Structure formats: structure tokens, C-alpha cells
Amino acid sequence: MVDYSVHGQVAVLEVNNPPVNAFSHNVRVGLDRSIDKAIKDTNVKAIVICGKGRTFPAGADIREFDQPHKEPSLTLVFEKLEKTTKPVVAAIHGTCLGGGLECALFCHYRIAQKTARVGFPEVQIGILPGAAGTQRLPRLTGLHVAMDMITSGRHIFAPEALKYGIIDEMFTGDVINAGIKFAKSVMNKPLEDRCLMNKTVKDADQADQIADEFMSLVKRKYKGFEAPIDCVKAVKASATLPYREGLKMESRLMQKLLLSGQSAAQRYAFFSERAVSRWKMPGGNFQTAKPLPIKSTAVIGAGTMGTGIAVCLLNAGYQVYLLEQNQKFLENGVKTIRGIIEGSVRLGKTPMAVAQKAATLLKPTMKYEDLADVDLVIEAVYENLSLKREIFSKLDKLCKPTTLLCSNTSSLDIDRIGTATKRGDKVAGMHFFAPAYYMRLLENIYSTQTSPTTAATIMDVGRKIGKVSVLVKSCQGFLANRMRGPFAVEAYFLLEEGSTPQEVDSVMENLGMPMGPFKTGDLSGLDIGYKIQTELAKSKGVELSVDSKFLMGERISTLTRTMYDNGRLGRKTGKGWYRYEKPGGKLATPDEEEILERLMYSCINEGFKILEEGVAATPEDIDISWIYGFSWPKYLGGPMYYANRIGLDKIYQRICYYHENFPYSSHWIPSRLLLKLSENKVPMSQWCSGTDSKL
Numbered sequence: 001m002v003d004y005s006v007h008g009q010v011a012v013l014e015v016n017n018p019p020v021n022a023f024s025h026n027v028r029v030g031l032d033r034s035i036d037k038a039i040k041d042t043n044v045k046a047i048v049i050c051g052k053g054r055t056f057p058a059g060a061d062i063r064e065f066d067q068p069h070k071e072p073s074l075t076l077v078f079e080k081l082e083k084t085t086k087p088v089v090a091a092i093h094g095t096c097l098g099g100g101l102e103c104a105l106f107c108h109y110r111i112a113q114k115t116a117r118v119g120f121p122e123v124q125i126g127i128l129p130g131a132a133g134t135q136r137l138p139r140l141t142g143l144h145v146a147m148d149m150i151t152s153g154r155h156i157f158a159p160e161a162l163k164y165g166i167i168d169e170m171f172t173g174d175v176i177n178a179g180i181k182f183a184k185s186v187m188n189k190p191l192e193d194r195c196l197m198n199k200t201v202k203d204a205d206q207a208d209q210i211a212d213e214f215m216s217l218v219k220r221k222y223k224g225f226e227a228p229i230d231c232v233k234a235v236k237a238s239a240t241l242p243y244r245e246g247l248k249m250e251s252r253l254m255q256k257l258l259l260s261g262q263s264a265a266q267r268y269a270f271f272s273e274r275a276v277s278r279w280k281m282p283g284g285n286f287q288t289a290k291p292l293p294i295k296s297t298a299v300i301g302a303g304t305m306g307t308g309i310a311v312c313l314l315n316a317g318y319q320v321y322l323l324e325q326n327q328k329f330l331e332n333g334v335k336t337i338r339g340i341i342e343g344s345v346r347l348g349k350t351p352m353a354v355a356q357k358a359a360t361l362l363k364p365t366m367k368y369e370d371l372a373d374v375d376l377v378i379e380a381v382y383e384n385l386s387l388k389r390e391i392f393s394k395l396d397k398l399c400k401p402t403t404l405l406c407s408n409t410s411s412l413d414i415d416r417i418g419t420a421t422k423r424g425d426k427v428a429g430m431h432f433f434a435p436a437y438y439m440r441l442l443e444n445i446y447s448t449q450t451s452p453t454t455a456a457t458i459m460d461v462g463r464k465i466g467k468v469s470v471l472v473k474s475c476q477g478f479l480a481n482r483m484r485g486p487f488a489v490e491a492y493f494l495l496e497e498g499s500t501p502q503e504v505d506s507v508m509e510n511l512g513m514p515m516g517p518f519k520t521g522d523l524s525g526l527d528i529g530y531k532i533q534t535e536l537a538k539s540k541g542v543e544l545s546v547d548s549k550f551l552m553g554e555r556i557s558t559l560t561r562t563m564y565d566n567g568r569l570g571r572k573t574g575k576g577w578y579r580y581e582k583p584g585g586k587l588a589t590p591d592e593e594e595i596l597e598r599l600m601y602s603c604i605n606e607g608f609k610i611l612e613e614g615v616a617a618t619p620e621d622i623d624i625s626w627i628y629g630f631s632w633p634k635y636l637g638g639p640m641y642y643a644n645r646i647g648l649d650k651i652y653q654r655i656c657y658y659h660e661n662f663p664y665s666s667h668w669i670p671s672r673l674l675l676k677l678s679e680n681k682v683p684m685s686q687w688c689s690g691t692d693s694k695l
């Protein structure tokens with residue numbers, strides 16, 4: 001777990017625990033023994049700590065947080081480093097994160113490869129840097145930088161770390177050689193001044209002011225999350241309390257956070273995000289299918305979605321043909337793309353070099369023939385099946401035989417789009433969420449004809465453009481919108497029964513969603529729901545009228561049509577739900593519990609049906625889709641995780657209750673899978689893909 005070698009007078013301790021050299025129990029034991037050995041060896045005059053393979057240790061082993069803690073603790077091991085009279089050098093490459101950075105902060109010196117990243121991402125899994133990180137980083141950087149890094153969890157590259165004094169030097173080339181060379185250069189220098197516990201925090205006199213500033217920032221920016229608040233408290237203690245007292249405070253807050261439900265949910269989300277990349281579908285999976293190489297791409301449609309998708313592809317270095325049918329739309333699209341990329345450069349989110357390259361990769365065109373040789377086409381025109389089939393048929397005839405043809409449709413059947421071509425195996429859905437350049441979720445959809453190679457390729461493209469991708473089977477609405485359907489419909493019904501948009505929104509916002517369904521509707525545009533409803537009716541051969549309350553025996557809301565007819569389309573027309581006059585309802589206003597249950601339990605029920613039908617392979621696919629597609633708060637772990645927390649039997653009973661009361665809404669027909677799991681009291685660890693997180 002720790003490889004020990006001596007090079008002249010320098011002992012090298014190389015942590016060897018692939019893939020990320022996490023400090024699991026065995027590593028702590030190994031490091032502890034290696035430190036003792038190096039200290040005892042009178043020939044050794046200096047010590048280098050580094051990581052084998054791709055990285056310096058990337059932190060404590062998160063999987064161990066659910067198990068009883070085993071000694072030695074990280075702090076106990078690290079303290080030996082600071083106490084020794086031999087200089088200790090952390091030679092950093094890859095990602096030096098969390099407990100890894102804490103280890104480096106106990107060393108007397110830190111050097112890093114130029115491309116290395118350092119950071120304290122603990123806040124993202126609902127805890128804080130609990131091996132003295134909150135007390136030691138401020139002693140190096142001052143409170144302001146430490147507060148920023150610890151409350152945001154952001155990683156910084158070596159040049160920025162050098163600027164803040166977190167590292168002493170940057171190097172290029174081999175880690176061990178650089179570590180030994182540096183260790184030799186500091187071999188006989190005094191060490192007192194290199195021990196962080198002896199230092200004071202330079203801006204300690206501004207502790208109150210800085211802590212207040214960050215407290216109000218984190219309360220606003222990370223509303224509902226507990227860890228950022230405790231991070232501020234712990235970092236402030238580095239300036240207001242003696243070192244040992246600060247450590248005690250850090251430890252108390254850490255224990256509290258570790259035991260909180262939020263941290264367990266955030267750790268579940270961490271592993272789920274990785275689990276969804278291990279996709280499977282009939283005939284193949286992430287291990288058996290290999291992605292095809294994709295270099296050039298095309299996006300059809302330069303509207304909001306098309307331009308957003310083009311930005312994602314351009315930023316990742318793909319050539320993009322942007323196709324529109326008329327010159328004005330095309331010019332507007334190009335202007336929008338430039339605007340988004342320039343804005344991102346101004347905010348420091350996109351490096352100038354990437355933006356400059358993107359400009360050369362964009363090829364606006366009005367000719368379909370220009371798309372003949374591209375490797376991947378993503379169609380992003382409006383939701384109309386005949387139009388999409390027409391486009392796919394045209395593309396099929398003119399594109400080279402290997403070109404993959406994908407649709408950004410949010411609801412239309414991929415099988416019916418695929419049958420417009422003679423290459424159904426190369427047709428799939430790539431459903432982006434608005435704004436496409438910002439939202440992290442990419443919902444990839446396979447039809448009955450899509451090949452595993454096509455699925456592997458679009459999952460790979462998703463990864464390369466920085467999305468969290470899930471793979472699901474085609475069905476009405478796919479995973480995300482199908483599950484969101486009952487949520488939206490119930491919200492409308494609640495209004496018809498006397499609730500206000502503000503009441504419904506505030507219940508969901510209190511749960512932790514950044515916006516309730518009506519504010520979200522105003523943002524996305526209320527015409528979308530109307531068009532989906534009309535298309536659905538059309539596909540069933542039904543003409544809806546202004547007061548249609550049923551579609552094929554299923555209750556529908558008249559409000560969708562009312563809003564549309566009145567031009568209340570949301571933010572884009574300046575009026576939507578938030579300038580809507582409350583219709584005079586006769587029913588009593590439902591209480592908050594009913595709002596929450598009707599919105600959440602209806603879509604949780606749909607989630608179980610999605611699992612039952614194999615549309616999504618695992619609950620993690622569903623939870624990750626909600627986290628990254630609908631900004632579901634990570635600290636609740638996703639709706640399926642949330643359901644498990646509440647208890648499947650309670651959820652099942654309430655679903656039965658609503659089914660009895662609302663027999664015309666098929667989304668209340670209880671899922672058979674939910675019944676089976678709740679009846680048999682099956683723990684979630686047995687119906688998820690198997691994160692080790694406590695479930």
C-alpha cells in the first residue's frame with residue numbers, strides 16, 4: 001500500500017492504492033510504518049511523499065465513511081510528519097485533494113507538477129476537511145483564500161496554488177526525481193518556520209468580517225446545504241482559537257456532519273454519478289461495446305437548444321457544422337454561440353485558447369450536402385415527428401454510411417424516428433437540458449434498433465463534452481420527462497383545486513429545489529407543455545378543445561391550453577404563472593404535505609415503473625438525471641434515494657390513497673415493483689447497482 005525505497009540519503013514513500021491512492025485503512029497503516037522506518041533510519045536525512053500511478057492521494061477513502069472508524073486516524077499519522085526533525089517534501093502530481101492535501105500541509109515543503117490540481121472537495125460530499133485542513137490552510141493562505149477554497153470545494157491548478165503559497169515550487173518531469181532533488185536542496189535547513197501549527201493566520205484581525213461575508217454567500221449560493229456553513233465556522237476558528245482548540249472545533253463539526261443525513265445522501269450521489277457510466281442495454285454494455293471515433297459533427301437547428309449543443313461540442317474541440325434553413329436564423333445562431341462563449345471567457349470559465357479554437361471549428365451552413373462526411377449529426381429542430389422523420393430520411397440518403405444520426409427530442413419515440421432511415425442501428429436520442437451549455441445532464445436514448453456501438457459512442461461524446469450521461473430505453477418522455485410528467489400534471493391539478501402557484505412553488509423550494517414547477521415553467525416556456533399535449537393527442541387521433549378535461553379517459557388540465565391561448569408563455573412573453581390571476585377554486589386549498597406528496601410520490605411511482613420496464617437500468621440513473629437535469633438537491637440524494645429514506649411502504653400506501661381519489665390519472669396506478677419491494681422490505685442496497693454508501 002506504501003512502497004518504501006531509499007535513494008542515497010532520501011527515503012521515498014510512494015502511496016500505492018489505485019485508482020486514486022485514497023487513504024484507506026491499509027494505506028494509513030502502511031504510511032504510519034514507513035514514516036517510523038524513515039525516522040529511525042539514521043542514514044535517511046530527508047523524506048519524500050508521493051503517489052504511484054496517476055495521482056498524489058486524492059483524499060480519504062469515502063467508502064470507509066460508512067464503516068466504524070479504524071485507527072490510526074489520518075491526523076495521528078500526519079502529525080508524525082510535522083514532528084520529525086528530517087525535512088519532509090510532498091511531491092505532487094495529478095490531483096492532491098482532501099486528505100491528500102491535508103497530508104501535504106503536514107509536510108515541511110510542497111512541490112507540484114505544473115498540471116497538478118489541489119483542493120478541498122469535502123464540502124461536495126457534505127463534510128469538511130477534517131484532518132486539520134480547516135486549521136492549516138488558512139495559516140498558509142490567509143482566511144479569504146481558505147474560506148473560498150473550502151466552502152466551494154473547487155480545485156486549483158499548480159500556478160494558482162503557487163501564487164497563494166500552498167506550494168513552494170513547480171516542476172516538470174518525473175515526480176520521484178523532482179522530489180529527491182528538492183529534498184537534497186533543503187536537507188540541512190531549520191524546520192521550525194516550516195511547521196504550519198506554529199504559524200498564525202495573517203488576516204486574523206478581519207476574521208469576523210470575512211466569516212460574515214462567506215456565511216451570507218454560502219447561505220445564498222448553497223441554500224439548504226449544512227456543510228458550507230460548518231466549513232465557515234471551522235475556518236474562522238483557525239483565526240480566533242489556538243491551534244489545538246481549533247482542531248477540537250473542526251473535529252466536533254466533522255462528527256456532526258458525518259452523522260447527518262445530508263452527507264450520506266451526497267456520498268450516494270458521488271458514487272451514483274460514477275455508476276451511471278457503467279451502462280448496459282440489450283446486447284451490450286460499457287465493457288463490451290467500443291465507441292467509434294468522432295471528429296466532425298453537425299447540429300441541425302440554430303435555436304436555443306441547437307446553439308447550446310453546438311457550444312458544448314465546440315468547447316470540447318469538435319468541428320461543428322451548424323445548419324439552418326434561412327440566412328437570418330443562421331446568423332442569429334452564430335451570434336448566440338459567440339455570445340455564450342465570450343461570456344464564458346469573461347467569467348473565467350472558458351480559457352481564451354479554447355474560445356479561439358472554437359471559432360475556427362464552427363462551420364455555419366444552409367446546405368445539407370455539407371453534412372455528408374460528418375461522424376455525428378444532432379438534430380435540434382422543434383418537436384414535430386413528421387418534420388424529424390423527413391430530416392432523418394434526408395440525412396440517411398446523403399450522409400456517409402457510418403454517420404450516427406441523433407435527435408435532441410425530449411419526448412418523441414426514437415424507434416419512429418429511426419424507421420425513417422435504413423440505418424436504425426445508428427440512430428439514437430441525445431437529449432440535452434436547457435440551457436444545454438450549462439446543465440450537466442445528457443440523457444442518451446436507445447431504440448429497439450440502436451446498436452451498443454452507437455450507445456457507447458454517444459456515451460463517450462457525453463463524457464468528452466463534460467456531461468453526466470445516463471443511457472435509457474426509448475419510451476414516451478424517456479426517463480426524465482416521463483418522471484417529471486406526473487410532477488407537472490399534479491401541479492396543474494392542484495391549481496385547479498384551489499392552490500396558488502406560489503404555494504406549490506414554495507413547498508418544493510422548501511424541500512430544496514432551486515425553483516418550484518411554476519417558476520421553472522415560466523423559465524422554459526409554457527408553450528412546450530401545450531405542444532407536447534397537442535402532439536400526443538394528435539398521435540392518438542384526438543382533436544383537443546379548449547375545455548377538454550380528458551384525453552383517452554385520462555384526466556388532463558385545461559390550464560395548459562388556457563395559458564397558451566392567452567399568450568402567457570412565461571418569462572419570454574413577460575407573463576406566465578407569476579402574473580396569472582388565481583382562478584376561483586371551489587375546493588379547499590390542499591395542505592403542504594399533500595402538495596409535496598402529490599408532486600413527489602406521483603413521479604416516484606413513475607420512477608419505479610421506469611425501473612420495472614427497464615427504461616432505466618438502475619435507480620442511480622434516475623437519481624443522477626434529477627440531480628443534473630432538474631437540479632434536485634444532492635443532499636437529498638435523488639427521488640429514488642429520497643423514497644427509500646421515507647420508506648417504500650409509506651410511499652406505496654399514499655400512492656394507493658391517491659389512486660382511489662384520482663382514478664382518472666393513470667400515473668397513480670401503483671407500480672408493481674414498488675409493491676413487491678415494499679411488501680418484501682427489500683433494502684435499497686439490493687435494488688440499486690451497488691454503491692457502498694449507507695442506504
Ligand SMILES: CCCCCCCC/C=C\C/C=C/C(=O)SCCNC(=O)CCNC(=O)[C@H](O)C(C)(C)COP(=O)(O)OP(=O)(O)OC[C@H]1O[C@@H](n2cnc3c(N)ncnc32)[C@H](O)[C@@H]1OP(=O)(O)O
Nearest residue numbers: 020022058059060061062063069097098099121130131274
Ligand atoms: C465517526 C467516524 C470517524 C471517521 C473519521 C474520518 C476522518 C476523516 C478525516 C479527514 C477528512 C478527509 C476527508 C477526505 O479526504 S474526503 C475525500 C476528498 N476527496 C475527494 O472528494 C475526491 C473525490 N474524487 C474525485 O474527485 C475524482 O475521483 C478524482 C478527481 C480524484 C479522479 O477523477 P477521475 O479520474 O474522473 O476518476 P473517477 O472519479 O471516475 O474515480 C475513479 C474511481 O475512484 C473512486 N474514488 C475516487 N475518489 C475516491 C475516494 N476519495 N474514496 C474512494 N473512492 C474514490 C471512484 O469512485 C471511482 O471508482 P468507481 O466508483 O468504482 O468508478
